[in-house]
Amino acid sequence: MSDLLARHRAVMPNWVALYYNEPIEIVGGKGNRVVDASGKSYLDFFAGILTNMIGYDVPEVREAVERQLATGVVHTSTVYLLRGQIELAEKIAKLSGIKDAKVFFTNSGTEANETALLLATYARKSDQVLAMRQSYHGRSFGAISVTSNRAWKNNSLSPLNVHFLHGADRHLTQFRGLSDADYIKACVDDLRHVLATSVGGDVAALIAEPIQGVGGFTMAPDGLFAAYKEVLDEQGILFVSDEVQTGWGRTGSAFFGIQNHGVTPDMMTFAKGLGNGFAVGGVVARGDLMDGLHATGLATFGGNPISMAAANATLDYVLDHDLQANAARTGTLITDGLREAAGRLPVVGDVRGKGLMFAVELVDPATGAPSPALAARFMEETKKAGLLAGKGGLHGNVLRMAPPLTLTAEEAAEGLGIIVNALEVINAEAAAQ
Numbered sequence: 001m002s003d004l005l006a007r008h009r010a011v012m013p014n015w016v017a018l019y020y021n022e023p024i025e026i027v028g029g030k031g032n033r034v035v036d037a038s039g040k041s042y043l044d045f046f047a048g049i050l051t052n053m054i055g056y057d058v059p060e061v062r063e064a065v066e067r068q069l070a071t072g073v074v075h076t077s078t079v080y081l082l083r084g085q086i087e088l089a090e091k092i093a094k095l096s097g098i099k100d101a102k103v104f105f106t107n108s109g110t111e112a113n114e115t116a117l118l119l120a121t122y123a124r125k126s127d128q129v130l131a132m133r134q135s136y137h138g139r140s141f142g143a144i145s146v147t148s149n150r151a152w153k154n155n156s157l158s159p160l161n162v163h164f165l166h167g168a169d170r171h172l173t174q175f176r177g178l179s180d181a182d183y184i185k186a187c188v189d190d191l192r193h194v195l196a197t198s199v200g201g202d203v204a205a206l207i208a209e210p211i212q213g214v215g216g217f218t219m220a221p222d223g224l225f226a227a228y229k230e231v232l233d234e235q236g237i238l239f240v241s242d243e244v245q246t247g248w249g250r251t252g253s254a255f256f257g258i259q260n261h262g263v264t265p266d267m268m269t270f271a272k273g274l275g276n277g278f279a280v281g282g283v284v285a286r287g288d289l290m291d292g293l294h295a296t297g298l299a300t301f302g303g304n305p306i307s308m309a310a311a312n313a314t315l316d317y318v319l320d321h322d323l324q325a326n327a328a329r330t331g332t333l334i335t336d337g338l339r340e341a342a343g344r345l346p347v348v349g350d351v352r353g354k355g356l357m358f359a360v361e362l363v364d365p366a367t368g369a370p371s372p373a374l375a376a377r378f379m380e381e382t383k384k385a386g387l388l389a390g391k392g393g394l395h396g397n398v399l400r401m402a403p404p405l406t407l408t409a410e411e412a413a414e415g416l417g418i419i420v421n422a423l424e425v426i427n428a429e430a431a432a433q
Contacts, residue, residue, distance in 0.1 A: 002022075004025060004037075005018075005022075019391075024040075025037040032055045032408075033056070040386065042383075043403075045387055045390075047273075050272050051276075051277055053272070053274070054318065055404040068084075074305065075305065077298070078302070082303055084312055088312050092270075095256075098266070102285060102286075103284045103290075105302040106271075107301050109242070109270070110143050110281075112244070114138070114140055116240045116267050119267065119283070121204045125202070126203060126204040128199050128204055129163075130165055131163075131164055131208065132166075132168060134149055134168055134394050135147055135164075141157075142158075145159060146160065148164045149394060161199075167228075168212050180222075184221060202237075203235065204238060206228065207242060209244075211257055213245040218352070223262070224261065225258060238267065241256065241257070243258065246258075247268070248270075249318055251357060257354075260354070269282070274314060279301070330403075341420045341424075342360075346427065346431075347374055347423065349370075360398070360419070362398070364430075365430050370396075372395060374426055377426050389401050390402070401419075403415065
């Protein structure tokens with residue numbers, strides 16, 4: 001065991017997990033590649049958990065941050081005007097499509113979701129919230145209560161009264177084999193049944209990820225949330241789209257993930273990629289909802305000058321280089337290649353994704369059961385080959401990958417080759433057992 005790993009284990013909580021049998025320390029990065037402390041280079045297909053959205057050492061972002069540092073002002077707090085914060089809020093409000101939108105900046109997605117839940121429960125004077133099965137919305141007390149994945153849930157205590165809906169669980173027996181239309185109908189029927197049987201009085205909101213991150217990039221069929229929203233609107237229930245992982249063009253087919261469903265939510269939460277590694281989160285919501293709180297509030301570090309400089313430069317780069325279109329092109333290349341390979345690899349249970357957000361589900365080839373052991377084996381094989389990937393899924397058997405939106409066609413082909421080769425090795429090993 002390395003000295004650094006021993007020191008980590010001595011002072012960091014056991015539940016702060018590390019990838020790989022021999023964890024790596026990343027010490028350098030350029031473009032879409034990183035280098036570890038031993039000098040080994042990796043093509044990064046996980047981007048710091050979807051956070052290094054436009055890669056490493058991007059001049060436009062670095063120079064924007066350096067210009068702000070050169071002023072000597074790293075922090076002032078929100079009791080003073082912050083030009084960068086106002087400029088970024090204007091851009092996000094316009095891009096959101098939400099009527100009369102206002103923006104509140106936080107430090108993380110967890111904090112953003114807490115804010116959205118506060119706004120919704122205050123506006124509706126109700127602690128009742130709907131969320132999706134297999135969801136993940138953060139590690140705080142309130143965010144865990146709307147998280148539906150036992151591996152990430154420490155207790156059942158909650159400040160909210162939460163009811164979980166279907167929508168990303170087509171693997172269940174009762175839904176298997178249904179068409180998109182029939183599955184949506186079954187889910188809507190269940191929503192109406194929940195509202196008729198499980199809740200008492202008004203419900204505050206539904207919070208949902210358009211594509212479930214920790215859930216292994218499971219997703220509802222396009223149109224489900226539009227059908228849900230018709231029911232929600234009948235009772236005035238608010239809709240919060242958690243865009244922490246799906247925002248800023250990553251899905252390729254829409255700038256925000258929820259737009260794939262033809263829906264404009266009442267609120268969207270965001271974080272991760274917007275700062276390209278700098279800590280930025282926030283909520284964009286209808287102005288009446290955002291203004292509704294009667295108590296004074298602020299986020300000490302939310303919207304600070306450094307993170308705003310990075311986020312403005314990152315968002316401008318995404319828009320100026322049409323990275324949404326690039327995500328569609330390169331993501332299709334990879335996903336099509338994975339689906340072609342899956343047909344001859346019994347260890348692959350499913351391939352899914354949108355744009356540069358794709359996943360491979362690994363199963364025992366004999367039984368079809370989820371295989372977290374094969375997923376762990378895949379991680380070691382791709383590490384050896386020089387590719388960083390991520391894990392997720394309800395059973396820990398899903399390889400989830402989300403490269404920077406700046407991925408080139410050549411890098412996409414290179415990464416696809418590494419992934420397929422790793423799957424072939426694992427498939428051969430499984431067949432030999």
